[in-house]
Amino acid sequence: xxxxxxNVSVVFPAAEGRSSVEAxxxxxxxxxxxxFVVALGxxxxxxxxxxxxxxxxxxxxxxxxxxxxxxxxxxGADRSVVFQKHALLxxxxxxxxxxxxxxxxxxxxxxxxxxxxxxxKLLGLDDFxxxxxxxxxxxxxxxxxxxxxxxxxxxxxxxxxxxxxLDALTREKAQELILHIWDSTHxxxxxxxxxxxxxxxxxxxxxxxxxxxxxxSHSFDLPFSRQFLSGTxxxxxxxxxxxxxxxxxxxxVVFADEEASV
Amino acid sequence: MTDQARPPRxxxxxxxxxxxxxxxxxxxxxxYGVPGQGDTLWLSVASILSFLFVWWLVTAxxxxxxLFVPSPGAIVGKFVxxxxxxxxxxxxxxxxxxxxxxxxxxxxxxxxxxxPLGLAMGMSPVMRGIFDPPxxxxxxxxxxxxxxxxxxxxxIGETSKVLLIFLSVFAPVTLGARSGxxxxxxxxxxxxxxxxxxxxxxxxYVILPSALPEILTAMRIGIGFGWTTLVAAEMVxxxxxxxxxxxxxxxxxxTPTVIMGIIVIAVxxxxxxxxxxxxxxxxxxxxxxx
Numbered sequence: 410x411x412x413x414x415x416n417v418s419v420v421f422p423a424a425e426g427r428s429s430v431e432a433x434x435x436x437x438x439x440x441x442x443x444x445f446v447v448a449l450g451x452x453x454x455x456x457x458x459x460x461x462x463x464x465x466x467x468x469x470x471x472x473x474x475x476x477x478x479x480x481x482x483x484x485g486a487d488r489s490v491v492f493q494k495h496a497l498l499x500x501x502x503x504x505x506x507x508x509x510x511x512x513x514x515x516x517x518x519x520x521x522x523x524x525x526x527x528x529x530k531l532l533g534l535d536d537f538x539x540x541x542x543x544x545x546x547x548x549x550x551x552x553x554x555x556x557x558x559x560x561x562x563x564x565x566x567x568x569x570x571x572x573x574x575l576d577a578l579t580r581e582k583a584q585e586l587i588l589h590i591w592d593s594t595h596x597x598x599x600x601x602x603x604x605x606x607x608x609x610x611x612x613x614x615x616x617x618x619x620x621x622x623x624x625x626s627h628s629f630d631l632p633f634s635r636q637f638l639s640g641t642x643x644x645x646x647x648x649x650x651x652x653x654x655x656x657x658x659x660x661x662v663v664f665a666d667e668e669a670s671v
Numbered sequence: 672m673t674d675q676a677r678p679p680r681x682x683x684x685x686x687x688x689x690x691x692x693x694x695x696x697x698x699x700x701x702x703y704g705v706p707g708q709g710d711t712l713w714l715s716v717a718s719i720l721s722f723l724f725v726w727w728l729v730t731a732x733x734x735x736x737x738l739f740v741p742s743p744g745a746i747v748g749k750f751v752x753x754x755x756x757x758x759x760x761x762x763x764x765x766x767x768x769x770x771x772x773x774x775x776x777x778x779x780x781x782x783x784x785x786x787p788l789g790l791a792m793g794m795s796p797v798m799r800g801i802f803d804p805p806x807x808x809x810x811x812x813x814x815x816x817x818x819x820x821x822x823x824x825x826x827i828g829e830t831s832k833v834l835l836i837f838l839s840v841f842a843p844v845t846l847g848a849r850s851g852x853x854x855x856x857x858x859x860x861x862x863x864x865x866x867x868x869x870x871x872x873x874x875x876y877v878i879l880p881s882a883l884p885e886i887l888t889a890m891r892i893g894i895g896f897g898w899t900t901l902v903a904a905e906m907v908x909x910x911x912x913x914x915x916x917x918x919x920x921x922x923x924x925x926t927p928t929v930i931m932g933i934i935v936i937a938v939x940x941x942x943x944x945x946x947x948x949x950x951x952x953x954x955x956x957x958x959x960x961x
Contacts, residue, residue: 465865483864488865493858495858496856498876500955509866509876513876543957554862
């Protein structure tokens with residue numbers, strides 16, 4: 410699996426008294442193999458635009474976006490998306506939501522329930538398979554969203570602030586869960602967040618984005634998720650000196666970018 | 672010092688308006704500040720009973736002539752009488768069946784045509800461009816105004832009657848379905864596309880189900896318009912039907928029959944509305960919850 414962005418720019422044309430906006434400018438990004446790439450930045454820096462671009466909901470104004478050598482022209486099951494919220498289908502119960510992508514592909518009921526059950530188990534939703542999704546807590550709903558995106562068996566999993574709506578405690582548990590799933594499914598992940606700690610803990614690579622125009626200003630390689638997966642408890646990883654130093658460094662970079670762009 | 676000795680009378684006798692608008696203490700099991708919360712069943716029952724009581728009192732005391740306001744008993748008597756003997760040689764059941772068939776026939780037709788059309792209008796700018804002007808043009812016109820045209824064009828038979836009711840139901844149902852298309856969140860639509868859905872699949876599996884609550888509401892509003900138009904539809908060249916019964920009874924000043932007919936129409940409409948609410952609870956239990 411290789412996703413390559415070459416000098417990609419997105420310009421929103423002028424409309425109703427607003428001049429045209431350069432949402433993304435000169436983006437170069439490669440995501441390969443089991444990369445877990447985290448995009449971090451203040452709001453308005455183009456993180457979501459970048460994700461929409463990779464997902465195929467937006468076309469680049471210039472530059473090239475390729476998935477395994479083929480130019481991306483629209484959305485597809487090889488790049489499934491997990492949204493922050495409001496993306497589940499409330500008229501379906503948990504298992505039907507999780508099996509929804511397979512239904513779209515025309516897989517028979519028995520076969521798709523079998524696959525869906527695998528992911529339901531993986532996400533720890535066993536007891537809720539028949540429950541209506543609107544009765545679940547926010548954290549549970551987000552797990553359904555992740556299970557659903559995984560049943561697509563995508564080449565890359567796109568996550569648009571998937572934990573942004575969760576409370577702090579649930580969020581830490583969910584981070585660990587996502588890392589375990591990433592480790593067991595060997596998927597590439599592109600993950601958006603505005604929490605520095607989350608970005609550092611989750612990613613193998615961090616790209617810091619700056620606004621006006623949206624661009625990648627810094628890139629860091631990260632060791633922390635591997636440390637967690639090889640057995641170090643999450644809080645130990647997050648409390649280590651190395652982690653805290655890098656957190657402060659990244660925060661400094663983000664704030665400096667913010668000030669420079671005003 | 673005399674001020675202190677005086678009891679704080681003003682506070683106890685706050686005005687009615689002040690009592691209505693002041694902050695209330697919270698109660699266990701209630702969320703504070705939700706507007707208009709509380710059970711209304713008993714108040715509604717009391718409201719109906721007191722209305723009936725005043726009605727009965729006014730007639731029993733002879734304050735109003737029975738020609739203007741007949742007593743509740745007279746209405747019940749009339750109901751029994753027409754139930755047994757019929758009205759203009761047609762039984763009450765037949766009057767009811769005929770009107771119900773007209774209203775529900777027109778309603779079903781309006782749903783079968785209006786819901787797909789509304790969905791298409793919501794989904795496609797071409798359809799919206801074509802059908803928006805005619806619907807918006809005729810929608811505010813009272814059915815009575817175009818009733819003569821219906822009769823000139825479609826004759827005095829069933830067609831013009833059903834068509835008149837159809838037109839009054841059609842606009843609200845179509846517009847409801849059209850705006851229901853917007854109920855799906857863009858995240859839901861994008862998620863489906865990112866799982867490889869085709870445009871048709873997004874319509875079928877995302878947009879249509881999420882439009883369902885609004886379609887059901889539009890149907891409830893639409894059938895209401897249908898009953899409203901019934902009397903107009905049965906004004907000309909009808910020999911049976913509840914609207915016809917009410918109209919011809921009013922020409923002979925048979926006030927009890929008029930009121931009885933109105934109550935029968937109201938009861939049927941209300942029972943159907945209860946049925947629609949039941950359907951709503953069963954079909955879209957998730958309405959407003961996500």
